[in-house]
Amino acid sequence: EVQLVESGGGLVQPGGSLRLSCAASGFAFGSYTMSWVRQAPGKGLEWVSNINSGGSSTSNADSVKGRFTVSRDNAKNTLYLQMNSLKPEDTAVYYCQGYIGREIYRGQGTQVTVSS
Numbered sequence: 671e672v673q674l675v676e677s678g679g680g681l682v683q684p685g686g687s688l689r690l691s692c693a694a695s696g697f698a699f700g701s702y703t704m705s706w707v708r709q710a711p712g713k714g715l716e717w718v719s720n721i722n723s724g725g726s727s728t729s730n731a732d733s734v735k736g737r738f739t740v741s742r743d744n745a746k747n748t749l750y751l752q753m754n755s756l757k758p759e760d761t762a763v764y765y766c767q768g769y770i771g772r773e774i775y776r777g778q779g780t781q782v783t784v785s786s
Contacts, residue, residue, distance in 0.1 A: 692766030
């Protein structure tokens with residue numbers, strides 16, 4: 671059974687940092703491209719970042735370029751999102767996501783709130 675479990679969210683002031691983690695199990699994590707997506711209150715899902723299976727190639731949405739960094743540790747089956755210079759508009763539930771076996775899987779999400 672594919673499982674994705676996010677953690678690391680919380681309340682942070684504008685300009686602050688957070689590091690999100692996603693623990694993966696039930697599939698060959700190191701063989702799949704993984705993503706982070708987010709959903710702000712009252713809005714749809716927004717793609718944030720991708721990382722290829724080996725971790726050598728990443729891409730980011732324009733809204734987070736230069737501030738967010740996606741990485742992975744395939745030995746630990748874990749995906750990360752380092753978020754710096756956070757803004758109030760980054761407030762959302764953050765999900766890790768994988769397209770595995772022709773299905774899209776997401777975890778339960780972790781809430782990030784940026785507010786003074």
